[in-house]
Amino acid sequence: MAPPRHMTSEDHFPAKTPGKLRLYSMQYCPYAMRARLMLAKKGVDHEVININLRNKPQWFIEKYPVATVPVIEHDDKLLGGSLVIAEYIDEVYSKDGERTLSVDPYEKGTTNMLISDKFGKAIISVYKRLGHKENWEEDFFKYVGELDKELSAKKYFAGGDKPTYADYMIWPWMRLIGPACAIDDVLPSGKLPNLERWIEDMKKDETVKACQTSPDVLKKFCQGYHTGKFVHDLE
Structure with a gap:
């Protein structure tokens, strides 16, 4: 529809x-x-x-x-x-x-720090890549690379075995990354293996499926x- x-x-x-x-x-x-x-x-x-x-x-x-x-x-x-x-x-x-966002004050605070700090910088670097800004690679692999490091010892950003608030808050930008997507030239570098795995896992989530737009569009x-x-x- x-x-x-x-x-x-x-x-x-x-x-x-x-x-x-x-x-x-x-x-x-x-x-x-x-x-x-x-x-x-x-x-x-x-x-x-x-x-x-x-x-x-x-x-x-x-x-x-x-x-x-x-x-x-x-x-x-x-x-x-x-x-x-x-x-x-x-x-x-x-x-x-x-709840997808923890009610524990400390856990909620660390999630919001992740979103405001690391997610914010990663989002800016995604826009630099989309706009083909000069030297976009340096910022992209630095700041999106920080997200990859976050996922090095856990399946999702807040831990656990299913997506939570943090995952959903960064997904709208990360969905642009991958083969046949708007940003199709970064995963082949091999520099973001954890993020690549996370992207594939997120694509299987029922909530993500319900809100998906085709990569072509x-x-x-x-x-x-x-x-x-x-x-x-x-x-």
């Missing part, structure tokens, strides 16, 4: 269904995918309104002046920011014992990112 088309400045505000959570998203945005992954993980009934980020509806800007995605709206409650939303969904919609979108000619509706 194709995703909803991306609304533009010409579109009127779509009527809401009372009591139903709404996600304002962009189909290929990694930050928005963080929210989509958590909603899928928790089985939250929701609707998706995709936003054309190059031609945003005025009503969206008025509703959320920061004008970025993701944003969730539930009746009169509104939240923006991928990590804010992801943690909120995990806290509100998890059953007892099913992502590659086309990333080519537009490189040239500055974004295409929002590729499916």
Whole structure:
């Protein structure tokens, strides 16, 4: 099933269904995918309104002046920011014992440090590679290499035998890496063996499968990112 088309400045505000959570998203945005992954993980009934980020509806800007995605709206409650939303969904919609982000203050803190420090640098290096910035290799293998080191003694970023919050928060960028993907020239180097194994394991996860976009489509979108000619509706 194709995703909803991306609304533009010409579109009127779509009527809401009372009591139903709404996600304002962009189909290929990694930050928005963080929210989509958590909603899928928790089985939250929701609707998706995709936003054309190059031609945003005025009503969206008025509703959320920061004008970025993701944003969730539930009746009169509104939240923006991928990590804010992801943690909120995990806290509100998890059953007892099913949190993906640890409730232990120290474990939660170390996970958030990993996301803000190592994940943040890795994400920047992914964008440098997508934009073919000069000397991108140095930063890419340095900072994405740090993620590889994190996985040298464990299957997933928080340990354990299944993906948790940290894995889902970095997956939207790591899904771009691999054969026939937008970044197809780094795994053959052999410098990221642990990350390569982790990527293959993540592809088997049911939550990831529920939110997947084909590598061909992502590659086309990333080519537009490189040239500055974004295409929002590729499916």
